[in-house]
Amino acid sequence: MARTPQGFPRPARLTRPSEFRRVFAHPRRSSDRYLTVLAAPNDLGHPRLGLAISRKVSPRAVERNRIKRLIRERFRHLQAELGNLDFVVIGRHGLTQLPAAQLNEILERHWKRLSRQSGNAS
């Protein structure tokens, strides 16, 4: 683990369909009216993040990109506290109306709760 804890390189992301399927198969959930977060443990020694922001969230690509960037940015800052979990964040309709500060707050609450439930928060 020589990786800088502030970075967000490829190994910290879910990339393959099979990795997404693994999380969707047996997830812990945490959700509200803006988004749903799924989590499943891994044995890598660090958390990973996957995003599912569909057209239902917003028909405009610019808005979807903005949401994904904000989520990744928040993950980058918090990843050291999240334990060995794979997260998938699913956006819901109306997410684009949420101010950035509030989005950050919501994300932190979901991630930390799921991390605590798994009992391996660092």
Added chain:
RNA sequence: CGAGUCGGCCGGACAGUCGCGGGGAUCCACGGGAUCCUCGAGGAAAGUCCGGGCUCCACAGGGCAGGGUGCCAGGUAACGCCUGGGAGGCGCGAGCCUACGGAAAGUGCCACAGAAAACACACCGCCGAUGGCCCACGGGCACAGGCAAGGGUGAAAAGGUGCGGUAAGAGCGCACCGCGCGGGUGGCAACACGCCGCGGCAGGGUAAACCCCACCCGGAGCAAGACCAAAUAGGGAGGCCAGGAUGCGGCCCGCAUCGCCUCCGGGUAGGUCGCUUGAGGCAGCCGGUGACGGCUGUCCCAGAUGAAUGACUGUCCCCGACAGAACCCGGCUUACAGGCCGGCUCGAUUU
């Protein structure tokens, strides 16, 4: 200065910190990572409405069906695009708009009004010369009949103006305008003509209604398509032990099936290519009214694949619109805060 019109351009800036994708160099405990350098969304990247390249499939030729285009010429790889020109319409003007072939091929459709919507018609009208009667010789009366100028309806009533003509009228005649046909001249052509001749003269609209005419058009799309290739099902070829198992045989031989190895084939997960050097950008010169073309020089300018441009802080201003590449180009259309530059037009003002 105000109003307008056409064309071109920009689309927050700078600094710092933490991050992301591509490329290059160097290094390391090399299917990974580190350091440094460098590049990293748009004018519409959008809608996917046209046109092409590219790829695979289909294909002798011709025709039909279906779809598209529709003044002429040019540009282009091509176009439904662009440029120039013509015609018609709008505007004082610069300029703008046009789905702009055919309704004297056929079929269909067209409210209301109006006498009549076409073999035109006669509601109100005009005349009543000719023939009849009366007469104070000016004329009057009634009928037969003639007429389509005026009124009225309508989107449209078979051309307009004037003169002649007549009882009143009428392309009835004439002149000019308009229309059609033939010719001439100019123009590559569309078309034009204040050129000539002929005809008193066709004709309501609608073809983004059917239709006719001319020209054009195979289909599917980068999840196209090509390659590498664990796994797995079954297959083909050769070899191995002349050893074995099972079946058919009383037994031998023999035949069939089974085993192991190699190769071929196959193609799932996954990976690689396609993937960015191109009908390319910029500058200069040349040809062209222009779209555009030619030559020379120069530059390399996103290539991701859950998918990269962001976050935070500070300073400034007029406080930031529409909006995110996904094979690539050429167009069109639509969205858009604010701003810059230039040409031209109209009006006002100033010395």
